[in-house]
Amino acid sequence: MKLRRTLLGIVLAFSTAGIIATNTDAEAYQELYEQQDQQEIHIKEVLASEFISEEDQDLLNQGLDRIEEAEQTETRRSLRLLMEEEKKQLSQVQQRVVSKEAEVAKSELTQLIEKFETLEKKSQEPYIVAEDSLQIESLKSELKSLTSVQKVLPIRTLSGELSTLSTQMSENQSLLVDSINELKELNKESAQLFNKEYLLASDKEALKNAEEENAQYFEDADDFELVKSRKSDSQQLIRQLKTKQEKTEKDFQENKSQTNELVKTTNSLISEGDLTSEEKDKLSEVIQTLSNALEMTDYEPGDLAKNYTILQTNYNEFMSNSNQRIAAAKEKAEAEAKEKAEREKEEAAAQQAAQKSSNSSSSSSSTSSNTSSSTSTPSPSLSGEWYQAPSGYKFLKVESGKTYGQVKNKNNFKLITEAEASNYTPGHGNGYAKQ
Amino acid sequence: MNEYQSILSLYQKHKRYEVKIILFSCALLVLTSVFVALNLFRISPFILYLIAMGITLYFALRIRVESKNYGKLERFLKENDPEVLKNKELVFFIDYQLDHSFEQESKGLFKGLDDKNGRNNFEKKVSEIKDHYEDLVANTSIEQNIETSS
Structure with missing residues (x-):
């Protein structure tokens, strides 16, 4: 037992020491x-x-x-x-x-300085953006601080920045040149528009001003945003004025001749028709507006068509009024003439009766001639915008030889009897006349 | 020197056995640790300690004075004659006598401890050795007295 304990003690002591020593x-x-x-x-x-x-x-x-x-x-x-x-x-x-x-740093610094000088020269060229020029200054100060650097990293970093700036500068310059060229194109377009008809004087002046403003950037420019804004403004102005000019041209082409004709007719209505002063003023006012529009002194696209319609409506209305007044005056005059004729007839009958005793056969022929002269053509009736020919009558368009039952402007037609109308052919309905 | 004296000197050796083992183990541990610390060549320190442990174990077995049946003897005495156990010198004497005087017979004696006859036989032998021990002790004390008086 004792021996075993001793041996076990030895094993434990050496094993423990061995494990500790191995770990250490x-x-x-x-x-x-x-x-x-x-x-x-x-x-x-x-x-x-x-x-x-x-x-x-x-x-x-x-x-x-x-x-x-x-x-x-x-x-x-x-x-x-x-x-x-x-x-x-x-x-x-x-x-x-x-x-x-x-x-290597020394050698690369030399190359970097050369590269910088090239870029600095480039920055003096026209159409270099101001921001890029400012960056050149910033890089210049950085470059000065690198003169005694022994490491390549800051030099390469700066070189990278310089390359980026160079690329950016070229791209910006190219973009700016493109924009300037577009401005030049816009000026050409503006000049073409300027020479077109139907463009207001104020619009021409605006075009001229825009052209001058555009031209300011042709020699040199350094702000891409300004040029972009100018281009956008100019484009917008040209587009706007082009549309306006096209609308004006269309308005004039569609309405100019008939407006002139209507103005002429209206002027004759004013001078010859039976109109009140208020009606004359109203017509004159519209005519003046139309004249201004025709001369393009005070004009907006569509004014001609709009005022033409107004004048046409007024004209029709006042023409009708005038005709009615004339017809009424004519009837009155006829009635007066008839009354006067009857009175004269009565007087003549009285004289005849007085003279009958002396000469009973002398006055018969003159009485019959007075009776025949009293017959007259009836006036057409107005129904809405249309004048209806009286019964037994037709309107004749003398130039075409066509006859119609209803017309808008009776002054352009001649009133004839149906018997006379049989000599002509009936016309098809249109905007101004129908059966 | 008579038989008793020689056995007594062996007993003295037996008493110093543990101290020797501890000193040897400590010396070898220190030696191995110094060698490991010097790091003279690349080897796992555990192997070195295993070798040192082997040497120590060999040394422990080599310098052992009592027989390998010493433990069995102690156990027998503890069960049958505890009084004898108190006298370590006597126990060592019995072990020595069994190992050297009976030689081959001692193996049979220890093997026969399992049965009653064997135990009786063993007890008898132990009793004989005890008597012999007491005689030797007595003779030795007489001799010593004579030497002292002369």
């Missing part, structure tokens, strides 16, 4: 491995540098391989020695890399 040993190696891992990170950073020579790359790689192999076979002391050696090599390689980088 493993930890000590682990510490070294971690140090080596850190060193490897630095080594790989240096290996990744573009400035490292092939010899240095081989040197560091060999060192890494050597340590990797030794990690599982060599003692801590040997490993430490190898790591120290690798550290020295790394330091030497780093110095060479830094020196090489400084050399």
Whole structure:
């Protein structure tokens, strides 16, 4: 029993000491491995540098391989020695890399300065956007601060910015030139529109002003937004005036001749018709509006058609009124003439009776002639806008030889008896006359 | 030196056995730890400690003075004659006598402990050895007295 206890004690003591020592040993190696891992990170950073020579790359790689192999076979002391050696090599390689980088940085800085000078010259060209020119100034100050830099990174960063700016500058310049060319095209379009008929003087002036404003940018421009805005305004103006001119042209083509005719007819109605002063004023006012529109002194597209309709309506209404008044006056005059004739007849009869005793056969022929002269043509009746020919009568369009039962403007037609109408052909219905 | 004296010197050795083992183990542990700490070559420290443990175990078995049946003897005495156990010297003497005087017979004696006859036989032998021990002790004390008086 005692012996067993002793032996067990020995086993336990050595096993415990062995386990502790093994763990401590493993930890000590682990510490070294971690140090080596850190060193490897630095080594790989240096290996990744573009400035490292092939010899240095081989040197560091060999060192890494050597340590990797030794990690599982060599003692801590040997490993430490190898790591120290690798550290020295790394330091030497780093110095060479830094020196090489400084050399490259110097060369790239020279290229960067040349690149900057080219870009600075370009910024003096016309149509360079002001924002890009400002960026040039900003980059210039950055470039000054790089004169003593030993690293390539800031130089390359600035070089990248410079390239971006150069591209951006060219693109902006090209866009600006395109916009200016579009402005020039718009000016051509504006000039064509300017020379067209049916464009108001105020619109022509607006076109002229827009052209002048556009022309300001032809020599040089530096604000893309301004040019864009000018282009948009100019486009809008031209589009608007073009539409207006087309509407005006259409209005004039459709209404000018008939308006002139109606104005002429209305003027004759004013001068010859039986109109009240109020009606005359109203007609004159519309005629004046139409005259202004025809002369395009005070005109909006559609004014001609609108005022033509107004004048036509007024004309029809006042014409009808005038005709009625004339007819009434005529009837009155006829009645008076008839009364006068009857009175004269009575007087003549009285004289005849007085003279009968002396000469009973002398007055018979004159009585019959007076009777025949008293017969007259009946006037047409107005129904809405249409004049209806009296019964037994027809309207005759003298130029065409066509006859109608109803017309809008009876002055353009001659009233004839149906017997006379049989010599002509009946006309088909239209906007001005129908059966 | 008579038989008793020689056995007594062996008993003294037996008493120092544990101290020796502890000192040897400690020395070997320190030695192994120093070797591991020196890290002279790449080997798992556990193997080194295993080797050291092997050496210590060998040493422990090698310097053992009592027989391998010492434990069985103690157990027998504890059950049948606890008084004898108090005298460690006597127990060691009985073990020594059983191992050396009876030699081959001792194996049979210990094997026969399982049955009653064997136990009686064993008890008898132990009793004989005890008597012999007491004689030796008595003779030794007489001799010592004579030597002292002369």
